[in-house]
Amino acid sequence: MIMLTLTRIEAGHLADLVAQFTELVNGTPTDPDPALERLTPDAYPEDPDASREFRSLTRGDLLHRRAHDAAIVKRALEGIEPLDGTDDDFSPADIAIPDDQIDAWLRTLTAVRLVIASRLGIASEDDHDPSDPRFGVYDWLGFRLDGLVQAADSLRAD
């Protein structure tokens, strides 16, 4: 088990992001969505036929598993008291993540970051606009994800 400590405000933001993410992966977009494309990338960029076949076989399952992972994160965040507009919103809340749910957390935070990066048009490591608050959200998620990876790595026996 690892412990993730967030302020209630952070937990509220994360719950919002995960809800939006769930809607995205459960949706049926009429137009190609670059963010969904990124979550289900081309396996054969040089072979359109093989790529189409691979995607038709794997895409539904991949997105279904993203929704499943996100539901695990959502349930954990539901255990935190909702925001009430007082100073309590800044108080820390501990989330205990059992070993068998760590990957679901890591994959979900990663996938949410991939979607945000797609929406922001991040194409290189230098793409960063400090005046755009969405980059703040992106960086914050990266910081929390890195902390979770370190906590998860510390569980390894070797």
Added chain:
Amino acid sequence: MSTALPELDEQIDLAAAASGPWQTVVWNDPVNLMSYVVRVFREYFGYSEDRATQLMLQVHHDGHAIVAEGAREQMEMHAQAMHDYGLWATVREGGRS
């Protein structure tokens, strides 16, 4: 010792089938964290920390790395697993680096 040669042939065939001519390739992206990519290589492929770190650095500096080689079906399975982790992976016929 008359069976030695046929057995040897069989071993060579088995080795060829196991290593196969296909590759799973992971490509660099500006989003995924280095620490996370190393963890994925360790967790999924069971690579040592050194090997996983080396592969991650290769992805980062060279733009891509071959993370597995073998039969096509196996490489497709690996690519799908990498996609599950949010990594950008492709499958291709071997012989390239």
